Amino acid sequence: MSQSFARAILVFFCFSLTLNGLVAQTSKFKVALDAGHGDHDFGAVYNGHIEKNINLAIVLKVGKLLEKHNGIEVIYTRKTDVFIDLIERANIANRANASIFVSIHCNANKNPAADGTETYVMGMSKNASNLEAAKR
Incomplete structure (x- = not known):
């Protein structure tokens, strides 16, 4: 297992522990998982x-782990190698009234010294442009 993949799994488990606390507070925490790209x-x-292919494999594994929690409902934007328009990915999450939308992507770099992870978080209340983007 590569060091980057191990870090990504660690981030997921930290995320999962956070969800455990949130699930106790609500009846159903809905997680929309998006495997970036496709077809x-x-x-x-x-x-x-x-x-x-990597994105889809990760989403399916993460979804399977999350589905083991009774208080979590998992919504997938795709489970196979199909293309779904960006706006439709958000629409899928919005129609399901998802609590969180997680889009999985990965990078490539010819430099073998390149290593690490990226996480982008956008809340709806930080500023007006975030709110408008989240609504879309």
């Missing part, structure tokens, strides 16, 4: 690795 949209491709 003709390959995402990053390097050394035989294709982002769309």
